[in-house]
Amino acid sequence: MERREFGRRAIAGATGLLLAGAGRAAEDTMREIAEAYVKLVLALGQHDADYVDAYYGPAEWKGEALRSKRAPQAIRAGAIALRERVAAQPAPDEFARLRRTYLDRQLAALVARAEFLGGARLGFDAESRAFYDAVAPTHTEAELDAALRELEAVIPRGDGPLAERYSGFSARYRIPREKLDAVFQAALAEARRRTALHLELPPGEAFRLEYVTGKSWSGYNWYQGGYRSLIQMNVELPITIDRAVDLAAHEGYPGHHVYNALLEHHLVNGRGCVEMTVYPLFSPQSLIAEGTANYGVEVCFPGAEKEAFEAEVLFGLAGLDPKSAPAWHAAQRAMRTLAYAGNEAARRYLEGRLDADAAARFLETYTLAAPERAKQRVRFFDQYRSYVINYNLGQDLVRAWVEKTAGPDPSPERRWQVFASLLASQRLPADLG
Ligand SMILES: [Zn+2]
Numbered sequence: 126m127e128r129r130e131f132g133r134r135a136i137a138g139a140t141g142l143l144l145a146g147a148g149r150a151a152e153d154t155m156r157e158i159a160e161a162y163v164k165l166v167l168a169l170g171q172h173d174a175d176y177v178d179a180y181y182g183p184a185e186w187k188g189e190a191l192r193s194k195r196a197p198q199a200i201r202a203g204a205i206a207l208r209e210r211v212a213a214q215p216a217p218d219e220f221a222r223l224r225r226t227y228l229d230r231q232l233a234a235l236v237a238r239a240e241f242l243g244g245a246r247l248g249f250d251a252e253s254r255a256f257y258d259a260v261a262p263t264h265t266e267a268e269l270d271a272a273l274r275e276l277e278a279v280i281p282r283g284d285g286p287l288a289e290r291y292s293g294f295s296a297r298y299r300i301p302r303e304k305l306d307a308v309f310q311a312a313l314a315e316a317r318r319r320t321a322l323h324l325e326l327p328p329g330e331a332f333r334l335e336y337v338t339g340k341s342w343s344g345y346n347w348y349q350g351g352y353r354s355l356i357q358m359n360v361e362l363p364i365t366i367d368r369a370v371d372l373a374a375h376e377g378y379p380g381h382h383v384y385n386a387l388l389e390h391h392l393v394n395g396r397g398c399v400e401m402t403v404y405p406l407f408s409p410q411s412l413i414a415e416g417t418a419n420y421g422v423e424v425c426f427p428g429a430e431k432e433a434f435e436a437e438v439l440f441g442l443a444g445l446d447p448k449s450a451p452a453w454h455a456a457q458r459a460m461r462t463l464a465y466a467g468n469e470a471a472r473r474y475l476e477g478r479l480d481a482d483a484a485a486r487f488l489e490t491y492t493l494a495a496p497e498r499a500k501q502r503v504r505f506f507d508q509y510r511s512y513v514i515n516y517n518l519g520q521d522l523v524r525a526w527v528e529k530t531a532g533p534d535p536s537p538e539r540r541w542q543v544f545a546s547l548l549a550s551q552r553l554p555a556d557l558g
Contacts, residue, residue: 151215155224158210159400160186162228165204165235166405168195172242175406175508179385181350182402201239208232220396227410227551228400230258234408241407249472253511258409258554259522261468261514269469269491272462276493279459281452291456291493298453299363300443308366308442309334309358312373315434319425320378323541324548327352327390332382336360341504344372346381348404352389354382362497366435366443367457374425379548380418387549398551409553411512416519417548420527424544427537464517466491471506471513523547526557 163182167190170177180187195203211229216222237255246252250260273287283290300308313334320326330352338361347355356376358364374380385404392398404410426434436450467488474484481503488499506513528535531543 154210155214156397156399158207158214158228159398161203161207162232162400163403164190165200165207165232166403168193168200169197169235169239169242169405171195172197173238176238177403178406179348179350179404180402181348181389182399197239197242201236201243204232204235204239208236223551223553223556224398226555227553230409230553230555231400231405234258235405238405238407249475249511252475253514256407256409256511257412257515259412259514259518261472261518262465263472264465264469269463269466272466273491275462276456276459279456286490288489288493292495294456295365295495296363297449298365298367298445300366300369300445302360304443305336305358305360305364308369308439309373311438311442312369313356313377315438316370316373316378316425320383323538324379324383324387324545326383327386330382330386332356332377334358341501341508343368344376346376346385348381348385350389350402352386354385356382362495362501365453366439366445367453369439370426370431370435371422374422375418379421379425379544381414383421384414384417384548387545391549392551401551406509407512409555412515412519412522412554413547413552414519415515416521416523417544419516419520420523421544423524424527424537424540427540460493463492467502468513468517470502471511474503474506475510522554522557 163180164186166177167180167187170180171190171194208229211225211232214221214225216225234256237252241247241252247255254260276291277287280287280291281294283293313332332346332354333356335355335357337357337359340357340359340361343359343364345357345359347357349355354377358372358376376382388401392401404414422431432450432454435454436447440447440450469491470479470484470487473479473487474481479487484503484506485496485499488494488502489496492499492502494502527540527543527547530546531539535543
């Protein structure tokens with residue numbers, strides 16, 4: 126509207142006004158599009174309990190979604206039409222370009238999720254491309270066997286298959302249930318302390334920690350808005366000492382809690398990007414969320430600092446002997462080559478090439494998971510399907526982007542800065558190339 130009004134004034138100096146007016150009109154249109162996107166996500170969430178991972182926008186929009194009861198087909202049609210409006214928007218700078226791509230790719234995933242809820246099923250790679258805009262590499266059994274052979278040398282010798290030997294070995298590094306809280310609190314405090322040294326956390330940010338059981342995941346961050354998170358740790362199965370820092374950094378600092386708080390601070394409050402008040406789980410944003418949460422562990426604890434902190438602080442708090450730490454750390458380093466085996470199990474299981482029991486056995490063999498842990502992971506595949514790629518592929522894509530952007534051999538400080546710029550942006554997998 127403003128554009129037309131200014132357009133009628135053919136006077137000297139009107140160009141600036143004309144451009145300003147056009148800018149405002151474009152901003153209004155983007156705000157409208159963003160609001161429509163949020164409402165479509167909330168509407169689809171009415172059909173899928175796992176879909177809306179977080180929402181802290183206007184309460185009346187949620188009420189509207191509840192009342193309107195739009196069918197997935199109608200939501201799908203709305204998203205397709207909205208994508209066309211997004212594509213027609215100008216993108217004069219990097220911020221506008223990332224915002225336009227963000228809305229476009231998130232809407233494309235929403236369309237795919239609506240089709241999934243309508244009964245459509247894709248192959249594993251086609252599904253991960255449709256939901257997360259990424260495809261994980263495949264690994265043959267020969268490659269996985271080669272990785273296992275390397276582990277043979279690191280896991281203490283004994284009778285029985287490698288997985289059994291590893292299970293006996295890892296039992297020595299479990300955190301006793303009554304020491305879990307002290308260990309997690311220490312890991313979270315250290316991860317927060319280190320993060321706060323390098324990036325500015327929004328004022329008043331805080332989290333609440335809860336222990337739960339009966340979940341298919343090991344930890345979860347439920348972002349509440351207002352820079353607050355509820356972090357849940359699943360304590361149903363034994364937790365080994367290396368997982369404390371992993372979970373603290375992944376769910377808390379500089380992982381999910383910080384990612385969400387920085388998005389709210391810089392994009393929602395700073396730039397009025399209302400689309401960031403909702404987080405649809407089955408969307409490309411999840412690859413950035415999980416990728417940054419996993420990669421954040423090594424940003425926060427570079428080099429051997431995680432191992433040193435565990436040996437010096439956490440082993441003692443868990444009642445474990447710090448002198449036994451080097452053997453465990455060597456095994457954990459060797460285990461990294463198995464990171465992609467879980468994707469293979471999920472791919473084969475979801476494509477019907479393995480049943481649930483065979484998938485669990487595959488996980489026991491190639492990730493050395495204990496039988497109960499393997500069963501828990503198969504339940505995760507049932508619930509979240511190709512979401513599994515977001516962890517390891519996400520981590521690798523985020524690492525590659527940070528290293529490319531930071532330049533060769535970046536200092537830890539430079540790496541923090543580039544990493545923080547990713548956390549506070551709308552960058553998606555499509556923008557990591
Ligand atoms: Zn996560």
